[in-house]
Amino acid sequence: MTRAITLHDVSKTFARGVRVVDRLSLDIAPGEFLVLLGPSGCGKSTVLRMIAGLEEVTEGELLLDGAYANDLLPAERRMAMVFQNFALYPNMTTRGNIGFPLRVEAPQADPGPRVDATARMLGIEDLLDRLPAQLSGGERQRVAMGRAIARRPSAFLMDEPLSNLDAKLRNHLRAEITGLTRELGVTTVYVTHDQSEAMSLGDRVAVLRGGVLQQVDTPRAVYALPRNVFVAAFIGTPRINLLRGVVRAPLDGAMTIGLGKQALRLPEPLCLDHQLLRVQQGREVIVGLRSEAVRIAKPASARPGEVLLTGLVEHVEFQGHEILVHLNTGSRPAVVPDLEAPRPAARPVRRRRRDGTVLDRLRERAGALRAGPVAVVDDAEEPGPAVTAPDGRLPGDLIVRTTPDIDLRHGMQIPLLVDLAHLFVFDQHGDRICPAPARLPDLEE
Ligand SMILES: Nc1ncnc2c1ncn2[C@@H]1O[C@H](COP(=O)(O)OP(=O)(O)OP(=O)(O)O)[C@@H](O)[C@H]1O
Ligand SMILES: [Mg+2]
Numbered sequence: 001m002t003r004a005i006t007l008h009d010v011s012k013t014f015a016r017g018v019r020v021v022d023r024l025s026l027d028i029a030p031g032e033f034l035v036l037l038g039p040s041g042c043g044k045s046t047v048l049r050m051i052a053g054l055e056e057v058t059e060g061e062l063l064l065d066g067a068y069a070n071d072l073l074p075a076e077r078r079m080a081m082v083f084q085n086f087a088l089y090p091n092m093t094t095r096g097n098i099g100f101p102l103r104v105e106a107p108q109a110d111p112g113p114r115v116d117a118t119a120r121m122l123g124i125e126d127l128l129d130r131l132p133a134q135l136s137g138g139e140r141q142r143v144a145m146g147r148a149i150a151r152r153p154s155a156f157l158m159d160e161p162l163s164n165l166d167a168k169l170r171n172h173l174r175a176e177i178t179g180l181t182r183e184l185g186v187t188t189v190y191v192t193h194d195q196s197e198a199m200s201l202g203d204r205v206a207v208l209r210g211g212v213l214q215q216v217d218t219p220r221a222v223y224a225l226p227r228n229v230f231v232a233a234f235i236g237t238p239r240i241n242l243l244r245g246v247v248r249a250p251l252d253g254a255m256t257i258g259l260g261k262q263a264l265r266l267p268e269p270l271c272l273d274h275q276l277l278r279v280q281q282g283r284e285v286i287v288g289l290r291s292e293a294v295r296i297a298k299p300a301s302a303r304p305g306e307v308l309l310t311g312l313v314e315h316v317e318f319q320g321h322e323i324l325v326h327l328n329t330g331s332r333p334a335v336v337p338d339l340e341a342p343r344p345a346a347r348p349v350r351r352r353r354r355d356g357t358v359l360d361r362l363r364e365r366a367g368a369l370r371a372g373p374v375a376v377v378d379d380a381e382e383p384g385p386a387v388t389a390p391d392g393r394l395p396g397d398l399i400v401r402t403t404p405d406i407d408l409r410h411g412m413q414i415p416l417l418v419d420l421a422h423l424f425v426f427d428q429h430g431d432r433i434c435p436a437p438a439r440l441p442d443l444e445e
Pocket of ligand 2: 044
């Protein structure tokens with residue numbers, strides 16, 4: 001049996017009145033694999049625990065197969081939870097651990113056949129008589145999965161089940177988890193803060209920030225059409241380049257987006273998306289360029305839709321199959337707070353100290369504005385070469401990917417071609433304005 005899970009305006013407030021989940025609505029179809037993705041502290045585990053019945057829903061409704069389920073006991077929900085710190089009973093063998101919930105559920109029945117079938121499915125038949133201390137981390141995690149599967153639950157709830165494992169095993173088990181949940185056809189809600197894990201596992205990904213749902217969509221759609229700058233920055237590696245820009249739309253000349261010392265000149269005739277930017281004339285926007293939107297190439301090789309920028313090489317990061325080039329283009333980066341770091345404790349907004357370092361001021365700024373969708377660094381000074389931006393990025397405002405055969409060195413000035421078909425523009429609130437949101441009915445035709 002698999003089931004539909006619906007959250008309708010669900011909120012969670014803990015004792016001291018802090019709302020950690022805020023009016024969350026989600027419709028999870030039977031058999032769907034939904035990933036809850038977000039930075040630490042954004043409320044992912046709390047949502048999962050409310051679905052499991054381990055945490056009360058403060059406001060709103062939880063529906064299982066369309067029936068009101070807020071008050072159902074955890075056991076009545078027949079869901080299986082797998083945690084990051086999976087606890088196996090140390091004095092029971094694998095057989096005992098997998099069979100335990102079955103014996104609790106039906107003390108008279110023989111759990112043997114179900115345990116054997118589960119072990120076969122997970123390829124752990126050889127481990128049935130071993131104690132947890134005699135198993136590796138990955139094997140233990142498999143036994144924990146076995147314990148969850150054996151009960152034939154109506155849904156799997158997995159809370160970062162792989163984060164304690166090394167990268168190779170994690171990849172291997174990821175593939176196993178998708179295979180298994182597809183085979184069983186059981187609705188799965190999987191929590192992670194790792195965007196690549198979310199993208200590779202989910203039928204859909206729900207991005208949470210500060211307890212608020214930002215977007216829920218297929219991995220392809222959240223990458224290609226992020227609703228706001230937070231989603232854009234959270235998804236994709238290397239992280240999208242976010243630059244502060246100003247739209248200039250003179251009546252008698254070409255429309256441009258000023259990026260500090262340089263500008264992107266929008267090609268004529270303007271496409272519909274660029275025409276829509278006209279209303280932003282004179283306003284500050286945030287320009288998003290993923291690494292595939294920029295290439296290092298001679299100006300003469302520009303293809304239609306590509307415009308020229310130049311950049312000063314600040315740092316070259318060798319990755320083996322490619323290199324990441326950190327460039328200074330004379331623009332100022334926009335900073336999105338609480339992307340990966342734990343949410344800083346609420347603190348009063350301090351007056352800016354004139355004698356602080358640029359880094360202090362950047363940090364303060366990022367902390368102070370974390371409640372908004374995006375904070376931009378608005379100090380007049382540009383960070384000097386020794387400064388790391390608050391999100392941990394190295395100096396330079398633009399990261400470009402290239403093949404490892406190009407010889408690039410610190411201090412070189414190089415031409416960049418920007419493909420404007422891949423241009424993202426976000427308004428000051430961080431909402432995407434280019435490509436235009438599809439919800440403009442009169443402009444659809
Ligand atoms: N029992 C509790 N009482 C008070 N606050 C809590 C409680 N449990 C969680 N919180 C707070 O709720 C917020 C969300 O916590 P939650 O564990 O859901 O985050 P998360 O997204 O799972 O984070 P992580 O990725 O670090 O596991 C946090 O700020 C946390 O401190
Ligand atoms: Mg958690």
